Amino acid sequence: MIVIGIHNTGIQSAAAVAVDGEISFAVMEERLDRRKYSKYFPRLGLESCLAHVGAKLSDVDCFAIGWNPGINIGARYRAGFSEWPAYAGERLYSNPNHILPMLDDPPLRATDQIFHWESGGRTTFTYTNHHLAHIALSYYPSGFDHAAILISDGYGERATTVWAEARGGEIRILRSYDFPQSLGSFYSSVTEHLGYRPDCDEWKVMGASALGDPGNYMSAMQRLLRMTDDGGFRLDLDYFDHFNFDTAGMFSRRVDEILGMPRRRDEPLTQRHYDIAAAAQRRLEDVLSASVKWLKDQTEAPDLCLGGGVMMNSVFNGRVTLEGPFCNVFVPFAPDDSGNALGAALWASGRHGGSSVNLRRPLSPCLGKSYGNAEIIDILKRYGLNFREVADPAVEAADLLMAGKVVGWFQGRMEFGQRALGSRSIIADPRRADMKDRINAAVKYREAFRPFAPAVLAENVAEYFDCPATARAPFMEKVFPVRAEKRAAIPAVVHADGSGRLQTVSRDDHPEFHALISEFYRRSGVPVVLNTSFNLNGEPIVEHPTDAVRTFFSSGMDALVIGNAVLTKRQTAGGA
Ligand SMILES: [Fe+2]
Incomplete structure (x- = not known):
């Protein structure tokens, strides 16, 4: 079928x-x-x-x-x-x-x-x-039998939040909220107030929240978003306009009384903006935590599945994983609407x-096309590029990382979803404190506060992160604290608050990427690489080898490891 x-x-x-x-x-x-x-x-x-x-x-x-x-x-x-x-x-x-x-x-x-x-x-x-489509991707590949499910996004046909339970493959809806009572709209309204694009830049607010003090605007957030005794919530609609589709702005202007004037896009971020982001993030987490606790009381399920665009919030996902009350928490690699195709x-x-x-079986995110080595070599020759063919791309890439190079890494089937997970990635040495600035200058051109992600060998996760040895985040879907004694060892991937949006890489799930990190570990003693998406700012992640070549030559990347071919800028410029 x-x-x-x-x-x-x-x-x-x-x-x-x-x-x-x-x-x-x-x-x-x-x-x-x-x-x-x-x-x-x-x-x-x-x-x-x-x-x-x-x-x-x-x-x-x-x-x-x-x-x-x-x-x-x-x-x-x-x-x-x-x-x-x-x-x-x-x-x-x-x-x-x-x-x-x-x-x-x-x-x-x-x-x-x-x-x-x-x-x-x-x-x-x-x-x-x-929301049933969100539930399907959150529950079926989780491997759980009896699970509580929380779906939260901006809006579906009508619903915005769904609490559900699944057992033995059967899904039962327990409760749902309709638009305009929406946590996604709450966070998007704050995103817009801070000068970013709603339904697009929410992750910038999440990143900025680490630099703020949530206390300064907490009472304002509590007015905007009230918690109810039954693990639910209510937006005070006097402050919102997101449900009036013919008005400009998601907040009503009344919000200026409690949050101050909105930030213009070209205005510098100040401590006030970071504080608003921190308070909104904390409020969202508190409301979601109460919802999850209600689900636990209702279902007594051992495990939890999360889905919907709000669950792109990896800070909350990490918190609920570490704090409970569920044994295991599964978030799919595309909890946002793109995952609804699946x-x-x-x-x-x-x-x-x-x-x-x-x-009900596990699902790898590597669901896109792969390109064979012969096809890649053919393309590189057609473009008249200088390259070396190597026996082991992982060995070559690890040597390049050790030499301080920023490396484009193009291997195997492309990953599905908004995050690069080691098939179409830019990788670098996380031990170098200057690497964040170098990658921003070379490729990303993004806000200095936004962190890059650490990809860590799954078997070493507890050495570097404050979590159990069995904790996993294969889709970069959770933020965990970096162990205090390890923060200085990997400064390029530690966020301002000491956390990291990690990806745990296991040999079974991603053999090529696991081999690369293992080779780097052998040379450096650190089982972690910096992993960011293989794209220029404002462009989609590369899909075809020609996208990779074009991006490589339009950026400050030093080397490209694509299939079994290695290209370096110096080599190409020198005509070697
Ligand atoms: Fe959705």
Whole structure:
């Protein structure tokens, strides 16, 4: 059974393909159309999915969409939309819009749309509830049997927050909040107030929060976002305008009374801005922690799954992992909406294929294309580039790191999601305090306060981070404190508050990247490398070898290790 999953509501369009309940390929459209945060229909991604499994469009059993318009069609009859369609295709929803509201508005899970062809064939679309798609990617690959699930984002069709429980593959929704009561909107409003782009730059606020004192604006945050006794929350809507889509600004101007004037984009960040970021971050964490505790009381589940765009907040993810009350916490590699291409495909596979038990297996993020060595060499020759072919790229890269080089690392299948996890990465020696500035100057051009990530051998995690030896963060999805005695050893990857947004790398999950860090460990005694995404500021992460070559020569990177080929700038410039 072939299911194509599609996300194309909002930014980061993506496509995925599941064969008999297993995701075998997935890609974000931005990597292919080279438009950062691409929101176009993922046509290139769809074609790549089909090519990977050797299928034609007509072979696809179901197209699974991570958004269910049926929820709002069924809510109420809308004469203006339904009586006189401007486009003939609108009959596909105007008829249900007349009939569904006569039902008692039962909760929907999904909507099917089936086109029957004269040939006898048919094309099926399954529109999965947005949050159900988030749940599917958060729960099925977690490896947990009985789990509590918390999903939080800006908004889905209506819901913004869903508390759920799963056992033996069955998912049960316990409670949900609808828009405009949204934690994602709360954090995005603060993001905009601090002069950044909402729904885009939230991670900058999270990074800035480490430099602030949360106490100075905590009472303001408590007014904006109130906690309720049952582990829920309420936004004071007097301060917000995010639900008035025709007004500029997510906060109402009343917020200036308690947060001060918003920062202009070109205005320097001051301690006041860091303090606001710190207070918003702490408030979000406190509200989410109370929600998670409520889930524990309701479900008594041993483990927790998190999903939705708010769970890109790796500081909270690290905190709840270390502080409990759950034994294990799983956050998928794409908890944001791009992951809904995968989540919708998994959920629809279970429903149409009846194979829900098959869905529950681990899922590597390395789901994109790989390029063979011969293909890479061919491209490099075609461009007339000077390069060396080497037997072991890990050995070469480790030597380059030891020589203080900033290295582009392009190996194996591309990772899915917003973070580079060792397939399309820029790597450097974390022991060098100047490396953060060098990479910023050479490639990233980003705010000095934003930290770079440490990738650590999984077996050494507790030597460098304040966590149990069994703790894992394979997707750079959690922030842990760096052990006080180790901070001076890896200054380039320690944030202002002594934390690190780590990636634990295990041999089974990522053999090439594990080999590289192991070689660096052998030479330096430090089982950690600096890992940041292989892209220029404002561009998508590289996908094709030509993207890698172009980025290498448009930046201050010193070397590129791509497949078994090594390129260095000095070598190329000298014509060696
Ligand atoms: Fe979402």
